[in-house]
Amino acid sequence: MFARLTPVVKNLLLINIGLLLIPSLLNFDLANLFGLRYIFAESFKPFQFITYMFLHSGFGHLLGNMFALFIFGPMLERFWGSKRFFIYYMVTGIGAGMLFGVVNFIEMQQLESAAQQYINNPNYEGFVSFINNNANYVYRQWYDFIDAFGENPNSQEYLNASIQRVQEVVRFQANVPLIGASGAVFGILLAFGMLFPNTELFLLFPPIPIKAKYLVTFYGLYELYAGIQNAPGDNVAHYAHLGGMLIGFILLKVWQKDNKRFY
Known part of the structure; x- marks a missing residue:
């Protein structure tokens, strides 16, 4: 099963898993320094727009993001090549953090x-x-x-x-830090849905087949609804997810107009 892994996807998986294990081994909370903070918080640092996406709050959080990367990432990396895939992953992750920062600024x-x-x-x-x-x-x-x-x-x-x-x-x-690869992962999900829209995926819950384009549309609408709803106790950064999808959409459209450039 792991033979299907492509180089960038494999390294991203290893980095994210390693950074989940380090805090428990060294008794050091990486999120305190590397999680993305409110831009006017004393603990905010610009590099957090990059580092936040490699940290996770626990195994369940990590598993959800890395499973999606494992399923959808290799096909995109083979289609684009490793360099373009890595650029897409980083740009959507950073863009998701920036959109979250704008929404967080308004809320604060x-x-x-x-x-x-x-x-x-x-x-x-x-x-x-x-x-x-x-x-x-x-x-x-x-x-x-x-x-x-x-x-x-x-x-x-x-x-x-x-x-x-x-x-x-x-x-x-x-001072609540944003952590997780969800923004970049939702960008990958959007790219998969746009580039392979009629690919049928088999859901576990409920156990039914669904085309990629419908799954992406459902996730996007749900994240928009959940973000607007802003239910008490909901600590999921829905606007970061939407940010990853939005930046991914823009980047795909730019690349479609610039087919002569390769990465």
Whole structure:
């Protein structure tokens, strides 16, 4: 089965697997330094637009991305050649990170604005509304504080503490790193669907055959829906996935107009 692997795909698999094992062997969290941060966070570095795509949060996260690379990557690498395939993988991954950065910037501006509005006028109802709208994940963790604040809504001690917690939410959100090869992988999925649209793939769940073009369309629409929905507790970077597909689409169109150039 592994004989079908092409050089770039094989090396990408080895790098991603190795970088998942290193933190556990060295007791060092690579995501703290190499994960992609909010562009105005103190921990942001430009090289993170590249390094983030080689890190994963765990085996399940890695398996999902590398399985897709293993299935779709070799055929594209044989079709394009190794150099063009590598360029495509890197450009879509970096582009996905950049689009995520734009969306993250907008979301952080909205969060900082909401936080400043609360700081200017702290009160119990406003605190609960801020948490529900911006940090639903901490509600259970802070339940005792919220309950006590509700019983003492005019207490200056609780008002000051609520301001500190709002500021804590902003700091936390600004320092959540983006990691994973999903942007580049979704770019590969799009390329496969565009170049081999009528290739039939057999899904595991549900166990039915489906043409590549329909699978790609479904994934794209789902990611758009999930990104707009922005459900509480959803920590998947849907706009990074869409970014990989968008950059991949643009790159394919550029290459189609420039057939005389080879990489």
